[in-house]
Amino acid sequence: MIHIALHFAVPVVVALAVYRSRWRRAAFVLIATMLVDLDHLLANPFYDPERCSIGFHPLHTLPAIVLYALLFALPLVVGRKADAPGLRPAAWTLHLIGLGLLIHMALDWSDCIR
Numbered sequence: 001m002i003h004i005a006l007h008f009a010v011p012v013v014v015a016l017a018v019y020r021s022r023w024r025r026a027a028f029v030l031i032a033t034m035l036v037d038l039d040h041l042l043a044n045p046f047y048d049p050e051r052c053s054i055g056f057h058p059l060h061t062l063p064a065i066v067l068y069a070l071l072f073a074l075p076l077v078v079g080r081k082a083d084a085p086g087l088r089p090a091a092w093t094l095h096l097i098g099l100g101l102l103i104h105m106a107l108d109w110s111d112c113i114r
């Protein structure tokens with residue numbers, strides 16, 4: 001139960017700390033990345049509190065996590081506005097999706113090490 005609460009609380013805290021002027025939109029995108037857990041539907045049983053999601057579910061594997069890191073970092077390099085500070089809207093959203101997925105993986109991983 002605490003684990004699920006963290007999937008909501010951590011994105012809100014990160015959005016407030018890093019994206020203060022647009023924190024609501026940022027928190028929405030970060031929380032929406034929980035949709036990555038739809039890959040649990042491929043497992044039987046789809047939920048097992050004793051199972052470590054990292055490395056088990058397809059969207060929780062190392063290649064996927066590398067992709068999430070690229071999604072987080074690449075918009076910072078190629079998504080800058082030409083005439084003003086900040087990222088273009090699509091780049092900002094992709095950056096947040098990558099960040100949300102990395103936060104999600106970190107929280108899931110924290111469940112694997114207890």
Ligand SMILES: [Zn+2]
Nearest residue numbers: 037053104108
């Ligand atoms: Zn997950």
